[in-house]
Amino acid sequence: MGVGISVDRLTMRYGDLVAVDEVTFDVRPGEFFGLLGPNGAGKTTTLEMIEGLRKPVGGSVTVDGTAPSGRDPALLRRMGVQLQASSFFERLTAREQLDTFRRLYGVDAERVDAMLDHVGLADKADVRTEDLSGGQKQRLSIACALVHDPDVVFLDEPTAALDPQARRNLWDLLQGLNDSGRTVVLTTHYMDEAEELCDRVAIIDHGRILELDTPAALIRSLEAxxxxxxxxxxxxxxxxxxxxxxxxxxxxxxxxxxxxxxxxxxxxxxxxxxxxxxxxxxxxxxxxxxxxxxxxxxxx
The missing domain is CATH 3.30.70 (Alpha-Beta Plaits)
Structure with missing residues (x-):
């Protein structure tokens, strides 16, 4: 069910700024993979190129053997994407927002209420998205990324606006997705989150991969x-x-x-x-x- 990802010398420049500098790594099918780095390190840009939202100026990326920048409909149906900044259709309730997404993918209507319950928004189903709190909007964004039951999920700082209870509940949801064989790739600033969830992590800074290994192996290497x-x-x-x-x-x-x-x-x-x-x-x-x-x- 999970899909593999291959990133080879991936590069992105904005004028003289090299945002991503020949980044290379693989994500194994069914792996929970984390991209860690300071603000401006190149995490989100790397993720957006893997998702097909940005076309690299150099190098290549494939998701299950297909270049995502080609916007292949068959591949898009297998991908779930939660962006760093949430954006919703105006004047729709949480249920209507999620229902719109499930219709785009031809998913059964029953999936909407199931996902609202999964992310703890069942009691906010009839509230307009503009009236949701920041954390509730974040959870709805994640539900939209998962409503079509994708094989690979990309999450850009998914717990940034969540309270501790919602954060832990989301961990359980993501771990369950991964346990069922799906590939999960996320960026996060929470090191405890990466240590708890990720099979392997890549630490990136100034557009380059500094370290890539399991959290346990990286901790042992510190010899602290x-x-x-x-x-x-x-x-x-x-x-x-x-x-x-x-x-x-x-x-x-x-x-x-x-x-x-x-x-x-x-x-x-x-x-x-x-x-x-x-x-x-x-x-x-x-x-x-x-x-x-x-x-x-x-x-x-």
Missing amino acids: PVQISLVHDSLPREQLESLPGVDHVGHDDGALTITTAEPAAVLTWLAERDALDGLSVKGATLEDVFLDRTGREYRA
Whole structure:
């Protein structure tokens, strides 16, 4: 059911600005793939070329072996697209908006109410789109992208305006789509979202791919120390500091904190002394990888 995507030296320029600079990667059929990067990195432009909304000035892209820029009707029916900015037909209710989309694809009418329920808008079905909140409009936009049950779904920052409950519910919906064999490609600024959902992620900046791997592999590559915290103030600090890999032992808000590159040795030592009360272990995250690769300076 899912489709593969091949991107080869994809390039887009606007005058002297190179927005996407010979980007190359593949998305496997049925994969959940994430494009991560700072503002202006080239994520949305790359996604729009894969969707066929922009024609590259160099390189090529195929979706299931077909160039999307050709606007092949058979391929378009297999693609679901949610854009970064939502735009709806004026003066239509949420149900009428979604009904318009399902008619374009020849989908049964029953699909409309099912999708409204899926994205938590069943109680807003008869509300005009201009009267919906920003988060509700975002959810309706996602419903429009999914109403025809596509084989590949492109989502550009799908949870940007959602509250925590709606965000988690959408995660479940997208994970369910992917579990059923569909290919999902998204851009997001939420690193926890990418870490939770994506099989692989590409970190892009200044139009180039900096890293491409599974979230777990990227986190391991950072080789960052682990911080272990526990509620205990009577442990011999000198012995802790002498353990292999321990870099620092201190106190933070009443908790003993141990920074180490070898957490297994520390945890074994603590377990042998029955000193695991209030234990928490914090390692590196995908956000740490992102900041390490792209820098910490402010991006407008």
